[in-house]
Amino acid sequence: MNKGKILVVEDEKKIARVLSLELEYEGYEVTVKETGIDGLQALEEDSFDLVLLDVMLPELSGLEVLRRVRKTNTATPIILITARGSVPDKVSGLDLGANDYITKPFDIEELLARIRAQLRLNIHAQEEKETxxxxxxxxxxxxxxxxxxxxxxxxxxxxxxxxxxxxxxxxxxxxxxxxxxxxxxxxxxxxxxxxxxxxxxxxxxxxxxxxxxxxxxxxxxxxxxxxx
Missing domain, CATH: 1.10.10.10 (Winged helix-like DNA-binding domain superfamily/Winged helix DNA-binding domain)
Structure with a gap:
């Protein structure tokens, strides 16, 4: 059962592979991009139910991707993946419109719970909008x-x-x-x-x-x- 489409923008191949396998096992359709520019392009060409966005990306940082996306898309939930102790990134990300963040190394069960929470909130927001x-x-x-x-x-x-x-x-x-x-x-x-x-x-x-x-x-x- 397809629970929704998730875009993973992560340049560390090992982490991206684990995320892809775990999310697909949970029933999500997953697209993986390794650079900020490729992630931004994917968001411009397709619609996703949620985005997992690493802050440290080649070509274009995750925060810059977030800033550009939020100019035209305020609805899609975006969870930032940040490095341990990078408080400025977390603060900047939330200020730029990120919905949540998780710090590396993270527990996959916690990440899945955060994803479910954001998807529920988004469905509720859409229902409110429809009324x-x-x-x-x-x-x-x-x-x-x-x-x-x-x-x-x-x-x-x-x-x-x-x-x-x-x-x-x-x-x-x-x-x-x-x-x-x-x-x-x-x-x-x-x-x-x-x-x-x-x-x-x-x-x-x-x-x-x-x-x-x-x-x-x-x-x-x-x-x-x-x-x-």
Missing amino acids: ELSIADLTVNEKTREIQRAGQMLELTPREYDLLVHLLNHQQQVLTRDQLLTAVWGFDYFGDTNVVDVYIRYLRKKIDYPFEKQLIHTVRGVGYVMKG
Whole structure:
């Protein structure tokens, strides 16, 4: 069973071989690169679930690889492999965006545990991201039902929340009053499109009017559209 793809960037052949064998035995798909430049190229050409990155590498140091990767990729977990006593490397690595580090010589079971922990955290972060709807500086977390705009928490009634979520799920799409009525209120309100206008007004007072940029736009004679 493939548990995920791991990139190992390690120039010591013996260590790289041990890591590769142990990780493959655990069910991971492993790619090994021996230089910083080759490791960076691999990350540019493919996606990995986790990276084991040695700090001391030929051609390009592990810290420089980390710095370049984090310019465009902040999501992939990176565990640094550092030399014993190299506190500055550990500090610099964490400051540059490393998720964790392990010191040579390391216990393979400890490393495997750290890998599992980082993969779990990453899955949780991805799930959190998937539950978030956003446009401009407005975000809605569907899991917690928290609404923020420009860093401010906003309070909505359940119906206002449902209307906002529907608009966010159909960004850039002009929705008629009938479409909004059916989606948010159901057929019980069929024909009473005035209720849509009333709740759009309520919603605007909370998420639009206190802010400079308006997100809910009226399309005269048709309905409404949410766009940034």
